[in-house]
Amino acid sequence: MRADAQRNRDRIVEVARALFRSKGFDAVSMDEVAKGAEVGAGTLYRHFPTKESLYDAVLEAWADRVNAAVDRALTLDGPAREQLLSWLSDYAAMLTEHKGAAARITAALGDPGSPFAAKCQTYLGANQRVIEKLDSALRPGVEAMQISRLVGGVAAVVDNSELPADAAASMLAIVADGLLAS
């Protein structure tokens, strides 16, 4: 990639990250991103052929943080319930960090053609690790996809309705208790 192209790409992602974070996916227009990054619309669309692909680039750094959160939760001293709850709330918090991300990523969970497919694999892998570690404490037959969708659903509701942290926590507690063996 030519040096000017790389500079422009970096600037676009940086500007887009700030805009998406503060205003949410829908409320940011591509024109706005182009103007903010001081490039033309053509340049923006050459780097990112759709708005979703730009969003994907903005969310790039998340995979590492997801894995770190799993590691942290699973090495906690304490009962399985506490480890599970810690992971679920970290997971939900990461999903709601950017407005609109939770619904979008969760919708892409079963769609290999989505621009978010790589991120979904990370999430599914993280939940798979949780299942393997907590195994016997969990409801028999529970799958990574179910956890991903349940928590994604809760996160999407929290995000959409801009709920406070305690509302999110109480819903996650219900999900966690449902996931634990009864």
Add this chain to the structure above:
Amino acid sequence: MRADAQRNRDRIVEVARALFRSKGFDAVSMDEVAKGAEVGAGTLYRHFPTKESLYDAVLEAWADRVNAAVDRALTLDGPAREQLLSWLSDYAAMLTEHKGAAARITAALGDPGSPFAAKCQTYLGANQRVIEKLDSALRPGVEAMQISRLVGGVAAVVDNSELPADAAASMLAIVADGLLAS
């Protein structure tokens, strides 16, 4: 209302219901509805000032069916878990009946200014009745809003990803067990 206006209104709602049900909220354009109902855009917008208000009119008949579903579930013979599950799956099924409805209605749960406010009250009231009836079997302190949001979140995921009924059922079972006292 003048007779011609009433006829047009009825035809618009009928056409819109068919389109929304088959294609989902986002994929239907107002132009399409106007053309299908053989009216001009102006006529459509006089009857329904926004696309959401048209959607609301399309969903009008639901309130009765919600209350009927609660009645049916709560008079089932069987343990609380069975009654709860029956209601939750009816509730989720109704929310996913029209593509896009689950997310929209659930997002409006806490917003009195939404065009769906009346429908939300119906849902909250239904869940409140469930809580009062099952009371001692449920997790202490559980609220109608929490149930509405949890099931709405699950329904939105099911709807978005077009999941089969058994995937929905397994997630609702987890939520139900979380809602029951442990």
Add this chain to the structure above:
DNA sequence: TGCAAAGCGGAGAGAGTCTCCGTATAGTTC
């Protein structure tokens, strides 16, 4: 039958995503 009020409908404003293509520049080769 005549007339005001109510309703109709389509052109078009405004906003959004995304494309096309003439122009400019980076980086290589002599």
Add this chain to the structure above:
DNA sequence: GAACTATACGGAGACTCTCTCCGCTTTGCA
């Protein structure tokens, strides 16, 4: 350092969508 080519730039505008404005038509009452 000059010439050349592949690469990148940028903005006008095509297309689509929601929603408005306003001149024309129809209804229903007196």
